[in-house]
Amino acid sequence: MLRRPQRGDPVWIWVLHGWEALSWALIALVTLITMFGGTPLGRKLGLLALMAVLALCYALVRRHPDNRVLSAYGYLCVLVVVLGGVSYLGDGFGVFYTVTLTQFIVFADSPRGAVLFTGLGALAITVGGSLREGGRADVFLTNTISSLAVWAVAVVMAVLTPRALAQRDERAALRAELKSTQLELAEVYQRQGAAEERERLAREIHDTLAQGFASIIVLAEAARSQLAVDTERSAQQLRSIEQTARENLAEARVLVGAAPSSGVASGSVAATLRRTLDRFTEDTGLTVTAELTDIECDQPTRIALLRCTQESLANVRKHAAASTVGVVLARQPGAVELEVTDDGRGFVVEDSHGFGLDGMRRRLAEFGGGLTVTSSLGDGTRVLATIPLNDRSQV
Numbered sequence: 001m002l003r004r005p006q007r008g009d010p011v012w013i014w015v016l017h018g019w020e021a022l023s024w025a026l027i028a029l030v031t032l033i034t035m036f037g038g039t040p041l042g043r044k045l046g047l048l049a050l051m052a053v054l055a056l057c058y059a060l061v062r063r064h065p066d067n068r069v070l071s072a073y074g075y076l077c078v079l080v081v082v083l084g085g086v087s088y089l090g091d092g093f094g095v096f097y098t099v100t101l102t103q104f105i106v107f108a109d110s111p112r113g114a115v116l117f118t119g120l121g122a123l124a125i126t127v128g129g130s131l132r133e134g135g136r137a138d139v140f141l142t143n144t145i146s147s148l149a150v151w152a153v154a155v156v157m158a159v160l161t162p163r164a165l166a167q168r169d170e171r172a173a174l175r176a177e178l179k180s181t182q183l184e185l186a187e188v189y190q191r192q193g194a195a196e197e198r199e200r201l202a203r204e205i206h207d208t209l210a211q212g213f214a215s216i217i218v219l220a221e222a223a224r225s226q227l228a229v230d231t232e233r234s235a236q237q238l239r240s241i242e243q244t245a246r247e248n249l250a251e252a253r254v255l256v257g258a259a260p261s262s263g264v265a266s267g268s269v270a271a272t273l274r275r276t277l278d279r280f281t282e283d284t285g286l287t288v289t290a291e292l293t294d295i296e297c298d299q300p301t302r303i304a305l306l307r308c309t310q311e312s313l314a315n316v317r318k319h320a321a322a323s324t325v326g327v328v329l330a331r332q333p334g335a336v337e338l339e340v341t342d343d344g345r346g347f348v349v350e351d352s353h354g355f356g357l358d359g360m361r362r363r364l365a366e367f368g369g370g371l372t373v374t375s376s377l378g379d380g381t382r383v384l385a386t387i388p389l390n391d392r393s394q395v
Helices: 011-035 041-063 072-089 095-099 101-107 111-132 137-226 231-255 269-284 299-320 355-365
Strands: 287-292 324-332 335-342 370-375 381-388
Touching (some): 101 111, 137 269, 137 299, 231 269, 299 324
């Protein structure tokens, strides 16, 4: 049984169901006219009884579409009998066949079933009308011709309906596929966004809080070991611990959204790196040589250069066992380069899988830049960070 039309169905399906609804309005109208007209009482009661049975069966099938006893084909059989009966009751009642034509299409499950039952309906009104006229051959021929004409229309409708249904189902499948794809894409974007945000937070925590805590631990160990022999040095280290802790607190507030900016003070990139290098020299006692060109760049680029410097210096402190560190900030055609070198023990770059270097590469990649690490055992390390400068960066 053809379901009720839904939004997005082809126009033909709406027309079919609209015609079905209209058929009941016409049936009711013809029945009322007959009841209040000059038709003999017996015919009136017969027509009323047949219409009541048809309406009851229709309501039951529509109410219980999955009931095998009250099947759609059972209703069509009742419809054929009713059409034959009303055609027998009075002249002109054969119009009920034309009126109810769409019901054969709506309730049949296949084009073959629709063609078969519309043919049976045509046969029923032909036989009923002929019996009313006493079985006259001329009446039978006339009724047959008119019934065949209407049946031909029914056959065309039965052929067109599956095509409309196929179009409807294709559109429904496309809509469902589109909706499913949209949901999948939304989930992918959501997961990708969450992963990128976790990665960004991990990188920020590593480059700020983790480095700060590592510095605090190193300074605290040094201050404790020298507390009895060099109180002035220990006091200076305690001040560095306090300053680092304050900076970590500021960075933590930025990460949780309690501060409006990056936590990095504004100013030129050279001045920012100089303050970082002075703190590093003060904390470690290493010799630092710096050539810092005052380059104009935007805040995100300046922060990226600062984080790369901090990470490189942290690696020197933790792993290099160096005595001298060199930092060069230079302007190149269309780019800015940051070079950090040390004379430490070095390492095999291919064997390094630390989060710090990878984090620097990812951070620089966001600006279209890159990271080059050159090192070998016993020969120190060179870290070269490059960031393109464009109209956005040069502010």
